[in-house]
Amino acid sequence: MAALPAFVQADERGPVTNLPLPRYVSMKASEGNARRGPDTTHRVDWVFTRRDLPLRVTAEYEHWRRVEDAEGQGGWMHYALLSGVRSVLVQGDMVQMHNSPDSGSSVAALLERGVIAQLRACQIDWCRLEVDSARGWVEKRHIWGVAADEEF
Known part of the structure; x- marks a missing residue:
């Protein structure tokens, strides 16, 4: 196996910023x-x-x-x-944005594929997003830009 180039680190921390990679x-x-x-x-x-x-x-x-x-x-x-x-990209068609992190809660908006939303918070399966004036929760599986295990 070839050695990694100097700019690629295997320890999951950036050599310049010391921030996580990826x-x-x-x-x-x-x-x-x-x-x-x-x-x-x-x-x-x-x-x-x-x-x-x-x-x-x-x-x-x-x-x-x-x-x-x-x-x-x-x-x-x-x-x-x-x-x-942080932002995320909506990956599903007409994804439901709920008022709370529960699929049974009321729908605040429908998001089209390709919409970019500001990321505000994440739980294990849901993330709170903001798009223009709409705010709500979307299931993590419908967005790209957050790690599957990321919570904040």
């Missing part, structure tokens, strides 16, 4: 280049064009973060394009 962040900018390597001399493989899009950070190197989206697309992005403010 972890979720969001796009701070409305457009950002994902490059083949951690430097502006590397080719752009992907361009993200949605502000607040959730991304998963999988590696760090100096001012660069290797990220991927819900479909696994990505590359190396400069950290200035990323934000620690």
Whole structure:
């Protein structure tokens, strides 16, 4: 087995930030280049064009973060394009947002596939989201941008 490159750590902590790897962040900018390597001399493989899009950070190197989206697309992005403010991507069609973390509670809104929502809190199976003026709880299985075991 080949040795891991210096920027990939096996201890689940980023060598630059000491934050967990992988972890979720969001796009701070409305457009950002994902490059083949951690430097502006590397080719752009992907361009993200949605502000607040959730991304998963999988590696760090100096001012660069290797990220991927819900479909696994990505590359190396400069950290200035990323934000620690959490968001999620709705992955189901017409997902019910409930008034409480219970499928029997009243429905506050229906969310279309592809909607980006601000993440406010998570329990083991449910997350509290905010989309425009709507707030409520969505089952975690319908969103991308939060770990299955994450609670806060």
